[in-house]
Amino acid sequence: MGGSVLLIEDEPNIIEAIRFILSRDGWRVDTHSDGLTALDAVRARRPDLVVLDVMLPNRSGYDILHDLREDPEFKELPVLMLTARGQKKDRELAEKLGASSFMTKPFSNGEVLATVRALVGK
């Protein structure tokens, strides 16, 4: 283990819980809560994987994902999208924009761990 995860999410208690379970599993977890500067955070941290919430303050997760995929450097970066609406439309949009995986709130800790492990191939 020992990969790094950047968690982009604005709900403090969700951040705390996810950070705890991923850290306990051996991941280094950084967090970021503002949509507008999320892209800079990815560039600065260069994580092995991004967990990206759709509803962020100032900028939507979809826009951030779009910009990430435009950048050749982050074309292959595993991105796990989190959304509070499990509608087919949202999932399709996430897939079209190049999300590596998609998870609907409320998810279980086990799901998060399994998905993160699968995405980084560890």
Next chain:
Amino acid sequence: MARPVLTGSRIRQYRIDKGLRQAELARECGISPSYLNLIEHNRRKIGGALLNNVAGALGVNTATLSEGAGAALTEALDAVAGGFAEPGADIERSEDFAGRFPGWARLVTQQHARVSELERLVETLNDRLTHDPFLSASLHNVLSTVTAIRSTSGILATGDEIEAAWQARFHRNIYEDSQRLAEATEALVGYLDVGGDTDRVLSLPLDELEAWLSDQDWRIDALETDNDTAASDIVAQAGSVFSSSAARALATAFLERYRADARALPVGPFEEAVLAGERDPMRLSARFSTDLPRAMRRLSTLPARFFKGGFPPGLVICDGSGTLAFRKPVRGFAPPRFGAACAVWPLFQALHRPLTPVRTDVALVGQDDVRFQTWSIATSDYVAGFERPPVVESTMLLMPVLASIDEEDAPYQVGTSCRVCAIRDCPARREPSILNVSEPAPKFG
């Protein structure tokens, strides 16, 4: 056979139904068979004594030949059938049905109106679930909180060793989140409860306003005599007529505009000018130093006695998207209540040429004797300043023409909406008509 839309075709159908030959009917009415043939094929117009004679010989009402049996009711029935892809009804016999069973026919149209209302309600509720920002924010809030609780409690429930400090922190988070969840759900339930009781949108605000105006004869006496009566008082007096705050707001806005109109063209001098024979909205607007739409709206509030034949003018207003925003019907012309209107109305020609007055005579197809003089103009208002888009509005005034227009000078034809329109080869047709439009195109002159 299609329901004939022209008088001549109706005469032909009734004659054939009675098993009369052209020569027999012609002799009985004192005309030549060839002339009757021209009439039956709508190549000569028929009216007055001759139409009475023909009606007498065929044993039907004169009006049945000139207007059809209950033209309005028949048209309403056609509109009902038009709402279905496969109507399963004998559309060509709707006139027959309306004539024989007027009560049942009215019931059918009333049921259709009710069904349309309920469809709108379902649409509104559906829109609300999808687009209501409060609902969507509340649900997001609930889901986020539930996610945090699930995740945090999941950590605590695994039974793994967790530091005491972390444990305390997670307990506190769960407690906080559960309180947030309680508040969010309470607010949600409260919102849905209130939403269910007040402002039930059973009919559209515009329908309510128009129904109320129709009861007032489209004239607000309170604003004619005392221009300072508060619009909100008038709306309050109408009571339960307006079932939602949206309808009350629409009525208040309408009344404020009415007040401004009545100020610019005060009742005394305005009625005097019209009684003296001035009915041209352009000249009226010049005389009162005001704009054309205002003069048109003002003309539409005058009672029947001001107009030849006792038919006051109709008025239709649409916004920049072509959506009808006001509909005052006039004899022989009922704008559609649901769905889009006829694209060739002068109203829309004006819409595409803002600030250019459009003066046109039109004939409403299907009612070959109903003709209108129309005046239209579109205006744009930059109410929100330069940097915002203009608010465009097109206004059309219609006056029925009773005396027959010079045959050579035939007005161009319009419908009410495509589904119930019999114009053949209309370049602006949007969807097929349910009427059989294969009979020869109507010819004038």
